[in-house]
Amino acid sequence: MSAVTTDPGQAPASTEARAVDTDPQRCAPLRLMAVHAHPDDESSKGAGTMARYASEGVDVLVVTLTGGERGDILNKAMERPEIRANLAAVRRAEMARAREILGVRQQFLGFTDSGLPEGDPLPPLPDGCFALQPLETAARPLVQAVREFRPQVILTYDENGGYPHPDHVKCHQVAVEAFEAAADPDRYPGCGEPWQPLKLYYFATFHRARFEALHEEMVRRGLESPYGERLDEWVDNPDRPPMEITTRIPCAEFFEIRDQALIAHATQIDPEGGWFACPRDVQQAAWPTEDFHLARSVVNTDKPEDDLFAGVRDSVVCDGAVHSTVGQVSR
Numbered sequence: 332m333s334a335v336t337t338d339p340g341q342a343p344a345s346t347e348a349r350a351v352d353t354d355p356q357r358c359a360p361l362r363l364m365a366v367h368a369h370p371d372d373e374s375s376k377g378a379g380t381m382a383r384y385a386s387e388g389v390d391v392l393v394v395t396l397t398g399g400e401r402g403d404i405l406n407k408a409m410e411r412p413e414i415r416a417n418l419a420a421v422r423r424a425e426m427a428r429a430r431e432i433l434g435v436r437q438q439f440l441g442f443t444d445s446g447l448p449e450g451d452p453l454p455p456l457p458d459g460c461f462a463l464q465p466l467e468t469a470a471r472p473l474v475q476a477v478r479e480f481r482p483q484v485i486l487t488y489d490e491n492g493g494y495p496h497p498d499h500v501k502c503h504q505v506a507v508e509a510f511e512a513a514a515d516p517d518r519y520p521g522c523g524e525p526w527q528p529l530k531l532y533y534f535a536t537f538h539r540a541r542f543e544a545l546h547e548e549m550v551r552r553g554l555e556s557p558y559g560e561r562l563d564e565w566v567d568n569p570d571r572p573p574m575e576i577t578t579r580i581p582c583a584e585f586f587e588i589r590d591q592a593l594i595a596h597a598t599q600i601d602p603e604g605g606w607f608a609c610p611r612d613v614q615q616a617a618w619p620t621e622d623f624h625l626a627r628s629v630v631n632t633d634k635p636e637d638d639l640f641a642g643v644r645d646s647v648v649c650d651g652a653v654h655s656t657v658g659q660v661s662r
């Protein structure tokens with residue numbers, strides 16, 4: 332069994348992570364958890380990174396908060412009545428296929444998709460949906476999943492959700508809550524033994540520098556770039572400075588796996604559509620990494636990083652010795 336202790340008198344800003352691990356079954360592997368709102372999100376954000384770490388023996392778990400029941404069918408080829416009538420089951424099957432392709436584990440937490448509200452004024456969110464759940468209710472299954480899986484590193488969206496889907500914003504909130512609460516034995520009683528995750532990252536996938544690099548490489552090769560207009564119209568929000576990219580994970584050789592996993596979400600992804608408008612070899616040449624923002628860390632690490640487990644690897648000792656890492660929580 333493992334035991335995690337935290338100093339009860341300690342302020343949260345200087346959390347000490349201290350784990351004693353004597354169970355060889357639970358020991359050794361590094362563990363990475365990606366927290367997502369819907370099936371398909373895992374394949375469009377950080378998928379190459381997950382595939383790479385999984386190939387290196389890291390235990391990777393995707394946690395999917397909702398079933399994606401209110402997603403549209405975004406691929407015309409899949410617009411058939413029998414698919415529409417069984418969308419939740421179809422999306423589960425798509426998720427199972429994507430998980431297999433990526434070589435990761437996956438767990439649904441059972442909330443109901445809130446849907447993307449559209450119109451002016453926006454319609455109210457549907458009763459009982461994920462985004463309307465109180466924070467404690469929404470975070471509870473995730474806290475339990477964190478305590479069971481015991482990840483050192485958690486990935487999720489930034490506070491704006493990456494894009495303004497209410498489930499993505501809520502996903503950010505519950506992931507932060509779980510990161511902060513999972514180690515506290517007084518919080519979420521009945522949800523397992525406390526566990527201190529060490530690093531929390533936000534995906535930084537759709538950022539300007541990457542689109543500029545892809546655009547320039549396509550133009551250089553005489554290809555028609557799909558990004559010109561987007562870049563011309565790009566306006567940074569003065570109230571919301573772009574997120575600092577602290578961590579770039581080289582994973583170009585896993586872009587093909589990422590693309591296959593995306594295509595597995597056939598109701599959501601049109602193989603002829605925008606996701607594949609930039610040839611893979613252009614991406615591999617122009618921007619061969621997936622990028623992240625280190626939002627919280629209880630281990631010491633030097634930025635910029637090229638490894639999500641920087642500062643973690645040295646501290647994970649599996650012979651029953653104390654794994655102890657001490658650092659300031661950086662924000």
Ligand SMILES: [Zn+2]
Nearest residue numbers: 368369372496
């Ligand atoms: Zn989503």
